[in-house]
Amino acid sequence: MHGPRAQPTMRHCSLNSSMTTEVTDTVDQRTRSRMMSGIRGKDTRPELLLRKALHRQGLRFRLHRKDLPGRPDIVFPRFRSVCFVHGCFWHRHENCRYTTTPATRTEFWTRKFEQNVVRDSRSADELLAAGWRVATVWECALRHEPADAIAARVRAWLEGDLPTLVIPDEPERT
Numbered sequence: 001m002h003g004p005r006a007q008p009t010m011r012h013c014s015l016n017s018s019m020t021t022e023v024t025d026t027v028d029q030r031t032r033s034r035m036m037s038g039i040r041g042k043d044t045r046p047e048l049l050l051r052k053a054l055h056r057q058g059l060r061f062r063l064h065r066k067d068l069p070g071r072p073d074i075v076f077p078r079f080r081s082v083c084f085v086h087g088c089f090w091h092r093h094e095n096c097r098y099t100t101t102p103a104t105r106t107e108f109w110t111r112k113f114e115q116n117v118v119r120d121s122r123s124a125d126e127l128l129a130a131g132w133r134v135a136t137v138w139e140c141a142l143r144h145e146p147a148d149a150i151a152a153r154v155r156a157w158l159e160g161d162l163p164t165l166v167i168p169d170e171p172e173r174t
Contacts, residue, residue, distance in 0.1 A: 029104075046142040047073050047085040053151035059158070068132070070123025079158045081133040084120070088139045092117050096140050128163060135165040144168075 042064055051074060054061065062075040072082035088098035092113050102109050124134045135157060141150055150167055157165040 042073065044085065044087065046087070046137075046139045049142050049147040050074070050083075050085055050137055050150060050154075053147035054154060056148065057151045057155045059151075059155060069126035069130075070120065072123075072127075076158060079133065080131060081135065081158055082127060083135040083137060083154060084124075085137050085142075086120070086139065090116060091120055091138075093138045093140065096138070098140055124164075133157075133163050133165075135167070137167045141168040 051061075051063075054074065059076065060078075062077060064071050064073065065075045068075065068082065070084065073085045074083040076082070086093065088096045089100060090113075093099050101113070124136075127134050135154055137150060137154070145168070153167060154165065
């Protein structure tokens with residue numbers, strides 16, 4: 001099936017910005033490569049959970065509008081608001097337990113993650129400057145809180161006047 005199991009490799013896990021630990025990778029390089037290549041950029045599980053919950057709340061929206069900076073995951077034209085559903089790993093949710101860094105090719109991954117963070121920040125700034133409101137829902141929130149509860153918070157934000165919303169307020173720590 002998977003062939004002979006390779007020796008475990010070490011991965012660095014960043015628990016917060018000042019602390020890094022090493023964790024043994026439990027799969028061989030070929031399996032890890034296959035797993036990483038299967039990660040999608042849209043219609044992810046956390047995004048689908050939130051979209052279904054928002055729809056149950058009676059909210060209607062558009063998806064992945066290419067004409068908006070950052071191509072937001074969920075767009076609420078009626079409220080002139082957008083919602084990004086960010087994976088903690090890829091978008092570097094600060095101080096979150098799911099924000100780990102692979103041990104191999106750390107320079108590559110560090111550069112890639114930094115570019116993601118810069119792009120996310122630039123997209124949010126451009127949207128705000130254009131008069132859009134911006135919500136960010138982190139993957140860890142959807143792991144630890146019912147999607148319907150998060151959708152209710154998004155709905156309350158949409159009906160209010162705050163320019164931004166971030167869920168969770170505090171990241172999930174180890």
